[in-house]
Amino acid sequence: MFETPKRYTATAIALHWMLGVAIVISFCVGLYMTGLTMSPTRLKLYNWHKWAGMTILFLSAARLLWRLTHTPPPMSSNTPAWQRTAAHAGHGLLYILFFAVPLAGWAYSSAAGFPIVLYGVLPLPDWVPKDRELAETLKSLHQWLAYGLAAVVVCHVLAAFKHQFIDRDHLLARMGIGRL
Amino acid sequence: MKRSLISVSVASVLLASSPLVLAQQKLELKQSEIVFVSKQMGVPVDGKFKKFDAQMNFDPKSPQTSKVSFTVDLASADIGNTDTERELTKPGWFDTSKFPQATFASNAIKSLGGGKFEVVGKLGIKGNARDVVVPITVTQAGGLSTARGEFVLKRLDFKIGDGEWNDPSLVANDVTVKFKIAVTGMNPL
Numbered sequence: 001m002f003e004t005p006k007r008y009t010a011t012a013i014a015l016h017w018m019l020g021v022a023i024v025i026s027f028c029v030g031l032y033m034t035g036l037t038m039s040p041t042r043l044k045l046y047n048w049h050k051w052a053g054m055t056i057l058f059l060s061a062a063r064l065l066w067r068l069t070h071t072p073p074p075m076s077s078n079t080p081a082w083q084r085t086a087a088h089a090g091h092g093l094l095y096i097l098f099f100a101v102p103l104a105g106w107a108y109s110s111a112a113g114f115p116i117v118l119y120g121v122l123p124l125p126d127w128v129p130k131d132r133e134l135a136e137t138l139k140s141l142h143q144w145l146a147y148g149l150a151a152v153v154v155c156h157v158l159a160a161f162k163h164q165f166i167d168r169d170h171l172l173a174r175m176g177i178g179r180l
Numbered sequence: 181m182k183r184s185l186i187s188v189s190v191a192s193v194l195l196a197s198s199p200l201v202l203a204q205q206k207l208e209l210k211q212s213e214i215v216f217v218s219k220q221m222g223v224p225v226d227g228k229f230k231k232f233d234a235q236m237n238f239d240p241k242s243p244q245t246s247k248v249s250f251t252v253d254l255a256s257a258d259i260g261n262t263d264t265e266r267e268l269t270k271p272g273w274f275d276t277s278k279f280p281q282a283t284f285a286s287n288a289i290k291s292l293g294g295g296k297f298e299v300v301g302k303l304g305i306k307g308n309a310r311d312v313v314v315p316i317t318v319t320q321a322g323g324l325s326t327a328r329g330e331f332v333l334k335r336l337d338f339k340i341g342d343g344e345w346n347d348p349s350l351v352a353n354d355v356t357v358k359f360k361i362a363v364t365g366m367n368p369l
Contacts, residue, residue: 038263038267
């Protein structure tokens with residue numbers, strides 16, 4: 001008899017938590033660094049932020065591949081239809097933003113004339129030209145997409161907490177925290 | 181035979197007097213550029229100077245008597261990023277209020293053949309002077325003579341990026357300067 005898994009696979013769980021932590025840290029570093037005046041610290045933070053962003057982008061591609069080739073564990077049977085829809089929409093939006101935020105940041109880097117050299121060794125190609133006006137547009141785009149991602153992440157976390165602490169349906173066990 | 185001898189001697193008289201007769205070459209700014217590439221944490225960042233001038237008395241047939249000199253307005257650096265450009269004018273970098281221009285003056289020019297020359301001269305930036313050797317290649321087309329070349333300078337020799345920025349692992353010491361200088365009025369190669 002085939003039994004639907006109740007948990008995500010170890011790969012999916014590892015990617016979820018790694019990317020979750022990386023996204024939160026990158027967002028906070030992004031907020032902090034943009035308020036700094038020019039200094040070696042600022043230069044380092046910008047580069048680290050870019051490296052983190054590109055890592056998030058590539059790991060998100062791996063994660064999307066996992067998601068497309070696996071069936072996630074089912075939601076609890078008493079989940080109302082609107083919550084199912086909201087969960088699917090929320091996850092879809094998260095995935096879109098996992099790609100959109102770093103891609104906008106990458107393009108902004110190129111437009112600003114500071115191409116990304118991953119970890120200081122691997123030059124990534126520029127796919128937009130160096131252009132002052134375009135850089136300003138992409139900067140705002142990157143910023144607002146990041147705020148958007150932060151907002152969806154907050155909803156995601158609040159929803160998880162609601163399941164865990166109000167409904168007490170052990171939802172977090174699906175993602176490797178606690179028993180089923 | 182006699183006629184050709186005469187014309188040769190006339191030509192040589194003209195040639196001999198030509199350095200006095202020839203006006204210095206005129207810089208064609210629109211067809212010229214001075215680009216610099218620095219590296220920050222491995223990231224190549226390039227910029228160009230929008231304002232510069234050249235005094236060229238360059239005769240490809242007589243490089244040893246030729247002289248070239250340049251002045252570059254350091255505040256005219258275009259990086260493509262306003263924050264960085266503002267930073268560059270500050271005392272730690274170019275200090276443009278105290279040292280508005282970089283200068284270059286040749287001391288010796290020699291021909292390497294095939295339109296290639298080696299220019300040795302003094303580069304002055306921010307009150308510091310260093311000898312540099314600049315290989316150039318001259319091409320000519322339609323009355324326009326273009327000298328192309330590049331050389332590497334050590335930014336810390338000139339105290340560019342002093343103080344908190346003097347760590348070459350963060351901003352590399354090597355800065356590549358590439359240029360294309362187009363002039364009219366140069367003798368043929």
